[in-house]
Amino acid sequence: MRREPAGMSGGASRLSEAERASDGGSRYRLRDLFTPLDMLLVSGGDPRLALDPKDSTNAYGCAVSPDPDVWEFASSTASTISQAAYDRAALARDELMHKCLFDEVEVAFDARCEEMRDELRGHLELSPRVDVVFSPSGTDSQLHALFLARAILGARPVTIVVGAEQTGSGTTHTARGHHFSSMTASGVAVRKDGAVAGLAGASIALPLREAASGIAMRADADAAVLQAIEATIAQGAPVLLQIMDCSKLGWRAPSAACLDEIARRWPRKVQIVVDACQARLGRRRLRAYLDRGYMVLITGSKFFGGPAFSGALLVPKDPARSLDRVEGIAPGFLDYAGRCDWPIAWAELRSRFERRPNFGQWLRWEAALAEIGSYYTVPGAFRAAMLAELAAGIGSRIRLSPSFRAVPTAAATAGMEDEEFAHATIFPFTLLRNGQPVSTAEMASVHHALACDVIAAIGGSAADREVAAQRCLIGRPVRLERQDEAPQAVLRLCVGARLVTEAWSPDARESQRNVQRLLDRIAHVLVKIELLLDRGGVAAVPAAPAFEV
Numbered sequence: 001m002r003r004e005p006a007g008m009s010g011g012a013s014r015l016s017e018a019e020r021a022s023d024g025g026s027r028y029r030l031r032d033l034f035t036p037l038d039m040l041l042v043s044g045g046d047p048r049l050a051l052d053p054k055d056s057t058n059a060y061g062c063a064v065s066p067d068p069d070v071w072e073f074a075s076s077t078a079s080t081i082s083q084a085a086y087d088r089a090a091l092a093r094d095e096l097m098h099k100c101l102f103d104e105v106e107v108a109f110d111a112r113c114e115e116m117r118d119e120l121r122g123h124l125e126l127s128p129r130v131d132v133v134f135s136p137s138g139t140d141s142q143l144h145a146l147f148l149a150r151a152i153l154g155a156r157p158v159t160i161v162v163g164a165e166q167t168g169s170g171t172t173h174t175a176r177g178h179h180f181s182s183m184t185a186s187g188v189a190v191r192k193d194g195a196v197a198g199l200a201g202a203s204i205a206l207p208l209r210e211a212a213s214g215i216a217m218r219a220d221a222d223a224a225v226l227q228a229i230e231a232t233i234a235q236g237a238p239v240l241l242q243i244m245d246c247s248k249l250g251w252r253a254p255s256a257a258c259l260d261e262i263a264r265r266w267p268r269k270v271q272i273v274v275d276a277c278q279a280r281l282g283r284r285r286l287r288a289y290l291d292r293g294y295m296v297l298i299t300g301s302k303f304f305g306g307p308a309f310s311g312a313l314l315v316p317k318d319p320a321r322s323l324d325r326v327e328g329i330a331p332g333f334l335d336y337a338g339r340c341d342w343p344i345a346w347a348e349l350r351s352r353f354e355r356r357p358n359f360g361q362w363l364r365w366e367a368a369l370a371e372i373g374s375y376y377t378v379p380g381a382f383r384a385a386m387l388a389e390l391a392a393g394i395g396s397r398i399r400l401s402p403s404f405r406a407v408p409t410a411a412a413t414a415g416m417e418d419e420e421f422a423h424a425t426i427f428p429f430t431l432l433r434n435g436q437p438v439s440t441a442e443m444a445s446v447h448h449a450l451a452c453d454v455i456a457a458i459g460g461s462a463a464d465r466e467v468a469a470q471r472c473l474i475g476r477p478v479r480l481e482r483q484d485e486a487p488q489a490v491l492r493l494c495v496g497a498r499l500v501t502e503a504w505s506p507d508a509r510e511s512q513r514n515v516q517r518l519l520d521r522i523a524h525v526l527v528k529i530e531l532l533l534d535r536g537g538v539a540a541v542p543a544a545p546a547f548e549v
Contacts, residue, residue, distance in 0.1 A: 300368025
């Protein structure tokens with residue numbers, strides 16, 4: 001089901017093979033850099049980046065260029081690019097074009113990617129011994145982790161996914177080494193859920209939600225993880241264990257005690273990869289995972305607020321040494337990475353992959369690094385205090401309304417490694433009418449209506465009309481299947497790094513006013529939801545397919 005790459009998905013022209021051969025391919029790729037920036041930012045990814053021609057937003061309702069009139073509380077899903085991030089992407093493109101006048105495109109691009117690895121390590125306070133593998137999305141990074149785990153473990157592993165129902169929907173496919181979309185980021189057509197040639201294997205899904213209790217985290221998560229590992233190893237297969245920190249609902253599993261038990265019982269038989277794609281963990285906690293030899297999946301497009309999609313796999317040095325044993329590359333996996341995605345130090349592995357600069361992926365990471373850098377320039381004490389204040393304020397506002405029911409979040413561990421994330425930053429809740437949950441269809445309609453001006457549908461007083469006019473993004477509904485009952489869904493209000501960055505001021509009184517203004521906006525969003533429920537406004541707004549994917 002493969003075909004040759006179709007060129008840049010952002011609309012850049014494609015030269016003939018003869019033209020490419022005449023100049024070594026470099027000018028072909030340099031010409032791509034002259035593609036309009038907005039088109040570049042949505043290139044080099046999967047179909048979820050495509051823009052709807054009606055409103056010029058992607059599958060997550062986000063515009064490709066800054067839209068300051070939209071309030072952003074959707075960082076568990078995706079965020080619209082900020083002006084600062086957009087400006088950095090534009091400047092980065094200009095600088096690369098200038099460098100390409102003096103060096104080959106691939107050489108200049110490779111050098112810039114290596115600089116970005118250093119910058120990311122610096123922001124996250126990671127050792128130079130931690131390697132960074134860039135990718136178009138966290139889902140692509142899961143395939144990278146599976147590929148590397150096979151080299152580390154010396155055999156094809158069985159993937160055990162903790163929180164399988166609360167990670168990206170593509171994990172169902174990538175955990176088994178299958179294609180998660182109909183098109184790879186490199187532009188190769190594939191069959192969704194078809195096996196990636198040479199990478200396919202088995203997987204086990206361990207849900208975190210307690211099926212019998214509605215919406216609550218299961219109490220036996222540790223026991224379920226240990227049992228699954230024990231059964232798999234007893235059958236002679238090593239394990240790639242994907243643990244959760246944190247899920248779509250803000251949950252984390254398994255416990256530190258369980259991880260200690262795994263290390264004691266099955267040394268060198270279990271490779272752990274942490275799903276930290278939400279990036280809602282302190283830097284000390286992140287370093288602790290890497291110090292234990294775990295790989296870590298992160299993105300710049302969730303908590304940090306960069307544009308979707310930008311993925312990375314963090315690889316500690318000891319597992320990276322296992323790459324020396326890689327003898328052959330799964331042929332289907334070659335479509336999921338280019339040479340520049342891998343660290344320059346991995347020379348032997350890099351040589352197996354095509355020179356294929358992914359300009360869209362690169363520019364999305366440039367934008368994300370602008371957000372990450374800005375966030376960590378804010379003093380740690382302010383970050384922690386603000387997130388604590390927002391957690392208390394948002395929680396109380398949700399509890400005060402009879403139209404909402406908060407979903408339990410993971411208990412705060414308050415350890416030093418949690419830093420500012422000792423408090424929740426994802427606030428899931430269900431919608432109620434007369435004490436009963438609304439349908440999943442109405443939940444999707446409410447989510448879609450929040451991003452629209454719905455004055456015509458709501459009407460009412462001047463105050464109500466002001467609320468109805470404000471466009472806002474919150475986390476997409478998460479659909480929860482229930483045994484013998486109709487499915488349910490939850491919405492999520494999310495606090496992201498950009499909110500913290502924009503609230504910070506050296507003037508303490510100004511910072512406090514900014515935080516209060518933010519809490520007022522959150523109250524405004526919740527009032528809009530109540531108006532939509534009370535006045536039937538959602539019926540006038542056609543719902544887009546709005547469940548988390």
